[in-house]
Amino acid sequence: MEFVRNAWYVAGWSSEIDQELRRFTILNEHIVMYRKADGTVAALEDRCPHRLLPLSKGRRIGDDIQCGYHGMTFDCDGKCVRIPGQNNLPASAYVDAFPVEERHDIVWIWMGDKDKADPSEIFSIPEFDDPAWTAHQGDALHLKSHYLNVAENLVDPAHVSFVHPTTLGNASSENVPVHVSTEGKAIVAWRWIRDSEPIGFFKTFGGFTENVDRWHYYYLYTPCTAVIDFGSAPARDNIAEDERNKGNRIFALHFMTPVTDSYTIDRWMHLRNTALEDETASDSIDAMFRIAFQEDKEVLEAIQLEEDRPAKRRPIRIAIDKGPMVYRKRINDMIERERTHDVASNTTPAFVYHD
Numbered sequence: 001m002e003f004v005r006n007a008w009y010v011a012g013w014s015s016e017i018d019q020e021l022r023r024f025t026i027l028n029e030h031i032v033m034y035r036k037a038d039g040t041v042a043a044l045e046d047r048c049p050h051r052l053l054p055l056s057k058g059r060r061i062g063d064d065i066q067c068g069y070h071g072m073t074f075d076c077d078g079k080c081v082r083i084p085g086q087n088n089l090p091a092s093a094y095v096d097a098f099p100v101e102e103r104h105d106i107v108w109i110w111m112g113d114k115d116k117a118d119p120s121e122i123f124s125i126p127e128f129d130d131p132a133w134t135a136h137q138g139d140a141l142h143l144k145s146h147y148l149n150v151a152e153n154l155v156d157p158a159h160v161s162f163v164h165p166t167t168l169g170n171a172s173s174e175n176v177p178v179h180v181s182t183e184g185k186a187i188v189a190w191r192w193i194r195d196s197e198p199i200g201f202f203k204t205f206g207g208f209t210e211n212v213d214r215w216h217y218y219y220l221y222t223p224c225t226a227v228i229d230f231g232s233a234p235a236r237d238n239i240a241e242d243e244r245n246k247g248n249r250i251f252a253l254h255f256m257t258p259v260t261d262s263y264t265i266d267r268w269m270h271l272r273n274t275a276l277e278d279e280t281a282s283d284s285i286d287a288m289f290r291i292a293f294q295e296d297k298e299v300l301e302a303i304q305l306e307e308d309r310p311a312k313r314r315p316i317r318i319a320i321d322k323g324p325m326v327y328r329k330r331i332n333d334m335i336e337r338e339r340t341h342d343v344a345s346n347t348t349p350a351f352v353y354h355d
């Protein structure tokens with residue numbers, strides 16, 4: 001299975017990375033990450049070029065890593081700076097180094113061509129520092145599921161009525177159609193459920209007892225970031241679609257990191273425009289999300305087990321699948337573009353002529 005490589009992925013929460021050498025697996029690659037003396041994060045291929053011992057099994061010498069087998073030492077750019085017992089350092093003695101950027105307590109890593117890494121393309125979260133909003137980091141949810149299935153679950157408002165009946169959905173949304181549109185890099189699937197009973201989430205957190213207007217906007221940004229904008233406002237206020245800030249509004253952010261072909265980590269956090277700085281509210285939102293995401297995990301892992309078995313026929317598509325279908329098409333196109341570009345820019349001739 002191929003991945004989009006020219007993209008920023010979340011490598012971890014800032015709190016997951018410290019002075020210790022730690023191994024992370026991202027897009028099937030083993031990477032050792034650690035904090036340098038200046039506090040910034042280094043990310044290197046976790047495999048010594050000599051006998052392939054993972055560098056994470058070695059030890060740090062200042063900002064360098066010394067391999068635990070024969071002591072070859074690499075700096076944080078991946079360059080070999082020492083080979084015990086010899087003076088020359090061959091050009092092949094290096095490990096790959098990955099560009100890393102840290103912001104909003106999140107560590108991002110670039111997995112593709114280094115010269116294409118542009119930090120201005122990292123997903124921006126303007127509400128993070130906005131006093132009208134409160135940001136709160138949640139968990140890292142481990143899923144034995146392919147990331148495309150995880151992602152399509154995040155552009156799929158229709159499942160909440162059935163998978164999350166106590167928190168994010170209820171029966172009143174079962175038959176409300178889903179609209180799908182695209183906005184730049186985002187695929188947006190959304191719907192409003194007007195004048196109906198509040199869902200469990202907003203009974204507990206928002207304290208709504210009377211009927212509300214509720215919205216779900218699922219923004220899925222290729223390749224691996226999703227923002228779910230959902231909220232409720234009293235039905236009697238009859239707010240317009242672009243007046244969502246008047247209601248209790250929450251953004252659930254999901255950063256998916258494909259680990260292997262059948263394993264994904266979904267790091268989630270949330271932002272809200274109400275109950276600002278209220279730690280109890282953060283805890284109660286966390287608790288409800290943990291219930292809901294556990295329900296998603298069960299569904300997604302059961303699907304993966306079926307996908308791994310021999311297929312009898314192709315899965316069918318139904319009306320609510322538009323968002324997931326656009327997403328998969330875009331991902332395929334991105335992978336295809338990277339592949340074609342690689343061929344076009346490859347200056348090595350396909351044939352080698354011997355004289």
Ligand code: FES
Pocket residue numbers: 048049050051052053067068069070071072
């Ligand atoms: S395996 Fe790393 S120095 Fe030999």
Ligand SMILES: [Fe+2]
Pocket residue numbers: 153159160163164292296
């Ligand atoms: Fe869900």
